Amino acid sequence: MGYIRVLPDQVANKIAAGEVVERPASVVKELLENSLDAGARELRLEVDAGGKRLIRMADDGCGMLRDDALLAFERHATSKLREVVDLVHISTLGFRGEALPSIASVARVLLETRAPEDATGTRVEIAGGKMLSVEEVARQPGTSLTVRDLFFNVPARKKFLRSEQTELAHIAQLVTHYSLAHPDKTFHLGTPRGELLHVTPVETLRERVFQVFGSEILEELVELGDCRRELAGDSGEEPKTCRLSGFVSRPQVQKSNRNSIYIFVNRRLIRDRLLLHALTAAYHNLMPGGCFPFALVFLEMPFEEVDVNVHPSKTEVRFRQQGLVHDLVRDAVRARLVESKPVPAFPVSPRVKEPGWGPQGAAEVPFSESSMMLQEADGALPPSDFALRAGSPPAGRFDFSSAPPIEVFGAAPAQARAPAETAAPVAVAEAAAEEAQSLASVGELKPLGQVRESFIVAAGSDGLWIIDQHVAHERILFEKVLRERGRGAVERQQLLLPMVIRLTAEQQILFARLAEELAAAGFEMEPFGRGTVAVKTAPAGVAAHQIEKLLQEILDTPEAELRSLTPDDVRRKVAASIACHAAIKINTPLEPRKMQWLLDELAKTDCPMSCPHGRPIVLRYSMKEILKAFHRL
Ligand SMILES: Nc1ncnc2c1ncn2[C@@H]1O[C@H](COP(=O)(O)OP(=O)(O)OP(=O)(O)O)[C@@H](O)[C@H]1O
Ligand SMILES: [Mg+2]
Numbered sequence: 049m050g051y052i053r054v055l056p057d058q059v060a061n062k063i064a065a066g067e068v069v070e071r072p073a074s075v076v077k078e079l080l081e082n083s084l085d086a087g088a089r090e091l092r093l094e095v096d097a098g099g100k101r102l103i104r105m106a107d108d109g110c111g112m113l114r115d116d117a118l119l120a121f122e123r124h125a126t127s128k129l130r131e132v133v134d135l136v137h138i139s140t141l142g143f144r145g146e147a148l149p150s151i152a153s154v155a156r157v158l159l160e161t162r163a164p165e166d167a168t169g170t171r172v173e174i175a176g177g178k179m180l181s182v183e184e185v186a187r188q189p190g191t192s193l194t195v196r197d198l199f200f201n202v203p204a205r206k207k208f209l210r211s212e213q214t215e216l217a218h219i220a221q222l223v224t225h226y227s228l229a230h231p232d233k234t235f236h237l238g239t240p241r242g243e244l245l246h247v248t249p250v251e252t253l254r255e256r257v258f259q260v261f262g263s264e265i266l267e268e269l270v271e272l273g274d275c276r277r278e279l280a281g282d283s284g285e286e287p288k289t290c291r292l293s294g295f296v297s298r299p300q301v302q303k304s305n306r307n308s309i310y311i312f313v314n315r316r317l318i319r320d321r322l323l324l325h326a327l328t329a330a331y332h333n334l335m336p337g338g339c340f341p342f343a344l345v346f347l348e349m350p351f352e353e354v355d356v357n358v359h360p361s362k363t364e365v366r367f368r369q370q371g372l373v374h375d376l377v378r379d380a381v382r383a384r385l386v387e388s389k390p391v392p393a394f395p396v397s398p399r400v401k402e403p404g405w406g407p408q409g410a411a412e413v414p415f416s417e418s419s420m421m422l423q424e425a426d427g428a429l430p431p432s433d434f435a436l437r438a439g440s441p442p443a444g445r446f447d448f449s450s451a452p453p454i455e456v457f458g459a460a461p462a463q464a465r466a467p468a469e470t471a472a473p474v475a476v477a478e479a480a481a482e483e484a485q486s487l488a489s490v491g492e493l494k495p496l497g498q499v500r501e502s503f504i505v506a507a508g509s510d511g512l513w514i515i516d517q518h519v520a521h522e523r524i525l526f527e528k529v530l531r532e533r534g535r536g537a538v539e540r541q542q543l544l545l546p547m548v549i550r551l552t553a554e555q556q557i558l559f560a561r562l563a564e565e566l567a568a569a570g571f572e573m574e575p576f577g578r579g580t581v582a583v584k585t586a587p588a589g590v591a592a593h594q595i596e597k598l599l600q601e602i603l604d605t606p607e608a609e610l611r612s613l614t615p616d617d618v619r620r621k622v623a624a625s626i627a628c629h630a631a632i633k634i635n636t637p638l639e640p641r642k643m644q645w646l647l648d649e650l651a652k653t654d655c656p657m658s659c660p661h662g663r664p665i666v667l668r669y670s671m672k673e674i675l676k677a678f679h680r681l
Pocket of ligand 2 (some may be wrong): 141
């Protein structure tokens, strides 16, 4: 008696229906998920012609009994679900019993499988949905599924496939990211022209990130640790825990779209607007608006807390307690960034690689072009736009989504890269982590002087530092203003004579909406007849000639933008404007004492790494870089 059953209609009808197979990468996704569900420890994938000609997945999972091997190609035949109630706590990646029949209806499929309890294996051949042969075969336990000539019988669909390289890029991204979710398993991706990925089991996610991306990218990341939050249980139930772990990039890594955000919920790769929002919110005032981080985030929660049956390709989910999950992600990521205060590295050595492809054939994959198959349509920006934005060296082209192939598709796969690295990947990873020190040491810096009366040069035990005096002061003031605002105790200055400011019609509308926030921020203002206001007090520290400019800037916020802001966002926006106008300017000579004060105060801030508009504040030319540049290392 096999394990697979055809789902009764009342269950089948409750499953999100739609297109399962859109392109070769969708086939790969289904096969990977099946192998993972089968408990495989080793997943070997071979593809040819971007998966259009051939996709073969071989695993060492639980295999299938003969009866099951036949049933697996029936629609809604699955071993993972039985009844409607099972739909509310799905613990497997698959549950619909749709993948294999969908694939088999549009390709030539060969299944070879053996369950350990069977003496022999089964070989099933099926093409365009028609069973061609069933035979007994001798083979080791596990499953191998070969899919040839995708869409051979649906020419219209075939026409819409992209170039082989693009399809291959989608596949490579998918395998790469599933390999990140399962560090304890072997993943291999091969093509006739060479191996694209080969990673062997490691103990931690950090080691897997190192295997896949290399130490340089690891240096740009902050590990989240293990963050937990209780979710509300139903009355009488035990409280449920939601766990968050993974890596996020330092604020200086700024991507132009969301394509480098990878979110796994219970080890399932998904796209989710709510979580994308939470992640971007975590970088508020640390990154310029319109920029996005790299993130590799794993959420684990009780299965019944997340509905995975909402999208035909299983790429979206719905959380039962949306708000709590959103806030957990936002707060945990934010707290970790504040706690770790990552240092932006000094862009001296060519540590940031130009995208380029190794000598192996498959290296031509235009990864920068590879819109991940799960990406949002609106996130698909021009492929060339993957330079680091603010704070990056002009030559610093660097893209996490394009980086894996550089590392992985190089002359040797990650495993066999440099001998030293192979010998002790963990040691190298740790060395990289050590180097990425915290900005907490800013407090110990000794200012040496200014460059162009704009940038403070300072010596630290861990290298040479350069600090942008204006943005440093901006950060200090921003946090001070917000703190005082939170206590309802902002410092304000009385103007000798009220300052009369003329407002445009649009500004008057905005003024009416922001009057309360402006008052709380230290502006005492009164309408002064016919489109003018009289300013009586202003926040302390803002020079008289800056007051009008500052108010105009705030009141020039586009209406549409204002509508999308929460009260908290508005508060921060006003605080950022005040800080910017009150801060020391560049081209201002500073006495040593003043420089020291600035560094000391900066060290006390929560986020000394970026100004409230997201620009970097400090750069460090690390001791390691200095020693390397002088050939002492
Ligand atoms: N690699 C494999 N090893 C062992 N069993 C497998 C493997 N692939 C598929 N199966 C069996 O075949 C069944 C059908 O697979 P299929 O992918 O079509 O459906 P599913 O995984 O149950 O659901 P979904 O359509 O959501 O993927 C599975 O339920 C499983 O029992
Ligand atoms: Mg499946």
